[in-house]
Amino acid sequence: GENVEQHPSTLSVQEGDSAVIKCTYSDSASNYFPWYKQELGKRPQLIIDIRSNVGEKKDQRIAVTLNKTAKHFSLHITETQPEDSAVYFCAASRGPWDQLIWGAGTKLIIKP
Amino acid sequence: NAGVTQTPKFQVLKTGQSMTLQCAQDMNHNSMYWYRQDPGMGLRLIYYSASEGTTDKGEVPNGYNVSRLNKREFSLRLESAAPSQTSVYFCASSEGVGYNEKLFFGSGTQLSVL
Numbered sequence: 001g002e003n004v005e006q007h008p009s010t011l012s013v014q015e016g017d018s019a020v021i022k023c024t025y026s027d028s029a030s031n032y033f034p035w036y037k038q039e040l041g042k043r044p045q046l047i048i049d050i051r052s053n054v055g056e057k058k059d060q061r062i063a064v065t066l067n068k069t070a071k072h073f074s075l076h077i078t079e080t081q082p083e084d085s086a087v088y089f090c091a092a093s094r095g096p097w098d099q100l101i102w103g104a105g106t107k108l109i110i111k112p
Numbered sequence: 113n114a115g116v117t118q119t120p121k122f123q124v125l126k127t128g129q130s131m132t133l134q135c136a137q138d139m140n141h142n143s144m145y146w147y148r149q150d151p152g153m154g155l156r157l158i159y160y161s162a163s164e165g166t167t168d169k170g171e172v173p174n175g176y177n178v179s180r181l182n183k184r185e186f187s188l189r190l191e192s193a194a195p196s197q198t199s200v201y202f203c204a205s206s207e208g209v210g211y212n213e214k215l216f217f218g219s220g221t222q223l224s225v226l
Contacts, residue, residue: 009152032212043202043217044155051212089154096210099170102154 002027004092006103014111019080021106023090024072030092033073034100035064039086047088048075077108085110114138118203118218125193125225133188133221135203143206144186145170145215146178148199155202161186162209193225 003026013019023033034049050057050064050073057064066073073092077084087107091100116137125131137144146158147170157170161180175197177189186205190197201221206213 004154006154034214036215043219044215045217046214049214091155093211096208096212099157099160099211100155101171102156104152104154 002030002092002094002098002101004090004101004103006090006106008106009104010107010109012109012111013080015080015082017080019075019077019084019108021075021088021090021108022072023074023092023103024070025092025101026071027092027094028068028071029094030071031095032093032100033064033066034091035062035075036089036091037086038089038105044089080108080110082110082112084108116203116205116216116218118201118221120221121219123221123223125190125223127194127225129193130189130191131193131223132190133201133203133223134185135187135218136185137203137205137216138184139205139207139216140183141205141207141216142183142209143213144180145204145206146176146186146188147202147204148172148197149202149220150199158188158201160211193223195225197223198225199223 031052036044038044063076087105090103093100147155159178203218204215
């Protein structure tokens, strides 16, 4: 079955710098890739998602890129701010009738 | 508009006790889910329901039962709790039918089984 690996497990960056989190998936049939942000003690919330017919998607300071050949997708956060501190989860699915498989999460720390 | 509401927020059980986690959504969503979240393991799907009266097993269904009472409510029952079920449980919903949709999560239930 599908397996999603997420790296790094912890990422510490200086405020204002960029952060990149990478996920690798195993099933080449996967076609839906969301990213969720979970602040400490809060519920996960979708921040951006991408489908396999698109190579890149942006929303203000966040972007997701997808490399189908290499089977990986990445979350990019530019001009990081204190409120970006959270755990970020990636996930992958082969289609509407296949459950999302989640990465283990990346704890992003923004240093002042 | 409350979104997805879960109760209780915290629960401590003894091994062998039973309990039901309640979940309700007021967004007229079709699909509802139960996940568990363990440190370092991300989210794992316990059960999914595409509509009233239908449920599908997820990745880790053993030891759990669910009931989709109506379109709004989806409950999770632990019949005989075990320490391995200590976890944070999240209910979620999505508008359509199927997994490739934005999930709206509840605030979670922190369960400890002693």
